[in-house]
Amino acid sequence: MLEITGLRKVYEGRGRVVEALRGIDLTVERGELVCVVGPSGCGKTTLLKCVAGLLAPTAGQVRLAGRVVDGPPPGMAVVFQEYGRSLFPWLTVSQNVELPLREKRVPGPRRTALVQQALAAVGLADAGSAHPWQLSGGMQQRVAIARAVAYEPQVLLMDEPFAAVDAQTRADLEDLLLGLWHRLGITTMLVTHDIDEAVYLARRVVVLSAAPTVVQEDLHVDLPHDRDQIITRSDPRFAELRAHVYGHIRAAKTDPGRPPAGTMKA
Amino acid sequence: MTGRDAAYGAAGLAVLFGVAEAVPRLGLVSRDFLPPASEILRTLGHELTTRQLWSALGDTMSAWALGLAIAFVLAVALGTLIDAVPGARAATASTVEFLRPIPSVALIPLATLLFGADLGSSLLLIVYAAFWQVLIQVLYGVADVDPVARETARSYRLGHWTTLRRLVWPTALPYVMTGLRLAASVAFILAVTAELVIGSPGLGLRIQLAQSGGAVATVYALITLAGIIGVVVNLAVRSLERRLLAWHPSVRGEAAA
Amino acid sequence: MSRAARLMLGALRVLGLPVLLVAGWWAWSVWRPSFYVPSPQRIAAVFGDVWLTARLGDDVLPSLVRLLAGYVLAALLGVALGTAIGLSGRLRAATEPALEFFRAIPPPVLVPLIMLVAGLDTAMKVLVIASGAIWPVLLNTIEGVRAVDEVLSDTARVYGLRGPARLRRLVLPAASPQIMAGLRQALSIAIILMVIAEMFASTSGIGHTVVLFQRQFQIPEMWSGIVLLGLVGFLLSLAFRALERRVLHWHWHQRETHA
Structure with a gap:
């Protein structure tokens, strides 16, 4: 579904050259939920923006359903970390969810139905006429998720979507995402710095090295299909996987490009 | 840049x-x-060698500086007073809201009657126009003092004067500087306007004379000069603002961005 | 406190000082009658006779029409040019010094210049008003368009907002607080220029009439004209605030909740 090959991104400006991504190869299958983790400053967001077509790669390419991405492709939705800045403050919640559908020229009645379904799915059926700034942070991010879901994308990209909300809200939103993913089967790539979150959500965790970034580890998460905040997180296997990812990230920070010695085989 | x-x-x-x-x-x-731009610049160069132009500039800029200073002092004093007297803000709000949008040029006939074509006319217009710009900002500024900081000051039993000096003024300073910046350019506009319309001596009067004499290139040259002075006034006030507020987050943030 | 008492107190706050000031003026004019400063009573008495008769159609209305025409012209041109310039980084860099210069020219000096070029008719006055009022609109629009939030802009791109839709649904609403600030400054400049253009060269209009009264030493009439100009300024600023509240309601609320 999503193929990233030899992706390289170099920033040039003011006499400074920064190689953010050295060469990323990664494939996401249809219907998969992949989490990308890495040490801070490793170019996670750069990777996501290249995949979303918001940044042009220096070399390599991204293909979505076989077509090269050279700008935001149709059929892709993005949820940003900064929910407060990604919702249109002059529009109501419903209008925010509806706007992309309008641009997609979805006919009116279908549009209304999609908006209502999406808002109901994130538990905001009654908040349609409110403005985003009247809602709490967690609720605003729900609106952004509803907007993405209503768009009926083939691929959903999420950039640290739950990093700016409190812990309880975060757990709720994680389960909301898992529920939506089970129901709709959208191919999802989620970038996060939180190892627990990555292991809890994903079927596959991709660990990035420190900048200049490469893929350091591609880990299959063999936890039971149905996740639960308490049961899954207290599963000994969860702790092992978590420790494994953590070891890789710590190694990536000190000695990029070399896998850590002495960690268990996944 | x-x-x-x-x-x-x-x-x-x-x-x-x-x-x-x-x-x-x-x-x-x-x-x-x-006229071609080169001719305008040549005329400006020539004008700059004449005594009359420099004395006109002196008249304009001294009216500007004096008017601005009077307006600034009055507005800061009144703003501080309104803040200090309980209930004064609510009682004065409607009056301020009514008087502020009155165009100062409406006072031109009155100024002409009272002062004739003289410095007094310029000052009346400049002070009226510049006063509101500063007052409004002072009122915003003193209202911006954090209530917690105010209570802290009270709990440490700081006197009125100390509170004013250590808490209220530093908080209001960025606003006051904004007011000064706006007032400085408004004052320059009104200084030239008074000369242009009433005929007080200065740059505006020279533009008016050049126009009625049909000296087109001179009109353009003097307007260019007025623009240059306007830019210089803006830059000067901005650099003053930056220097005085170097410690303030708004300026520091700007420098970092 | 009861409702009635609260209402009373509110009325006292709003009206107290103005009533006191007018009363003080009146008392002063009785105590020390002055030729130049007539009593408020006298000004109010001539106000109706002067402005609410034939002059309403001959002077007041033409003034307001010119004002509106010049202002709207400045607003449309300012927003259109400002958006075009604001969207292009290079164009912005290239025009910035020139625009800073034009903005710094005191708008009233354009009156003699435009008189020279365009003569003395209504078109001249509209042109004067527009050419002075355009700068704050233009510069604020450029700044507002430039500063559209990056995340919001990315969001719009991801969801396929392009071309006119991007302009209408993202750029202009996002820049609207800045644009409105520019329009507010432009309004007071437009009023000033209307008055000056009429004082300078005109056979009609409020500004012209007020100066005429002053030259003929019809002092109470002149004062009534000053009051009228004040009222025009006040009422237009009220109207503008109502417009602003409609257009920017989201902006104010957003700021309140984030403060």
């Missing part, structure tokens, strides 16, 4: 100059309406 932006800006100015030079020379617009 980066070097490249500066190059673009210089190119933009060069294009403007080129167009203003070419349009009259190609006969697209009559020279009687728009």
